[in-house]
Amino acid sequence: MPTADALPGNRVAWLPDPARAVLLVHDMQEYFLDFYDRTQSPVPELLENIRALRNACDGAGVPVVYTAQPPQQSAQQRGLLQPWWGPGITARPDLAPIHADIAPRAQDTVLTKWRYSAFVSSDLRERMHALGRDQLLVCGIYAHIGCLMTVADAFMHDIQPFLVGDAVADFSADEHAQALDYVSRRCGVVLPHQACVEALAGAGAMPASLLALRSELAQIIELPIEHLAETDNPFHAGLDSIRLMSLLERWTGRGQQLGFVELAERGSVSEWWELIQSRRMAA
Template identity: 35%
Template sequence: MTFLNKVHWALAPDRCALLLHDLQPHYLAGVAGRDRVIVNAGSIARQCVSHGVPVFASQVPGARETRERGLLCEMWGRGPAPASAALDPELALADHEVRLLPKRSYSAFYGSDLDVMLRRLGRDSLIIAGVYTSIGCYLSAADAFMRDIRPFIVSDASADFDQADHAAGLATAARTCARIVTTAQVSECLGDAARRPRSHRIDVC
């Protein structure tokens, strides 16, 4: 699957962060290509950790009352159960390796401190992997773009309800707000960078 990128931004490890978008069991259960996403997103995340690239994981908290979901409840139902996992355990990431980012709507920026944290960390590029390509991943990329943060969506580390929705999401992002890359391209970029001392501290407050 190839896309005509309108931009050819360089991916610099010392300027980027990784967003694992909604990789919760609740959302992964219904996607096409779940296993591929788990393998590729997990691989990128572990490589980011090794090179000192901050890793964030957006999560939709389980709602105890329907009003907590707002219009999302009318569109999608109650969402994850209150006690559901914040990150799929098959990603094999330790708690100290990833910063969980609770959110209440499609974009990972909406109602969160992601923008502030990225700027305090000196990061102006965001690698996005996760679900759903045409909804949360795309809208997070568009939100990043509108904040002058360069978004990179990893085509084979993201997925949607079906292949058609996945392809449509990538095509729209490539045309409007993001550069589409592959896991191999991200790995090559990170592999070319000097390995930094392991530090998982991303507390920017």
């Protein structure tokens, strides 16, 4: 696994923004990890750094999305992957689960993966648009195949992509470096996971839309977003005072003030949004 000082330089100075970002954990299924000696680098660092990224996203209200190939795929569904890679995961359906240490939670989204890019035959772009988010942080395997293609595809959809250089892995160090070099020169930003963690922690801001508010509340309550409607009371849905204080600390990171009591007195997500809008207008 490359160290932070070994990562390539970038052509642009983008940084992850918790109000705009989505974390994509790419193809971290047991089948793909089974090609490594899991006791050796880069696997321990890969898992540790992905966990750190996910924790930072949880703390910043950033949605987490996973890709996973289905355990059963017909020859037609595999298409041109078949002559390149054979039956793939269909040959070992018992290895289809995502690694237990970073397995998806109830509030996370799992997309069925059909081709190299996570955008192909999925609604990833539409989900991000609905949430008002236009940054994608990519980690997982393999760096020079699916991760690289997803980053390039995001760029071509006008989504700012970040390839987390020490939270991806590949067949070899050369292919790992090839992916990082291409992204940094052509279509995105390569950052170490710690820089992403610090950017997400240091850029708190109130949600930019009602959908973003629902997303952030669902994330901290640990619910799928579709289980938290605009008319729902966040406290009845599972929000407690400790989690609300965590949100308030994050939202006031740029001097935007909201009070615990004034939120607690409002009985729905939409009423919270009205307060946030009025406070932003006054500022």
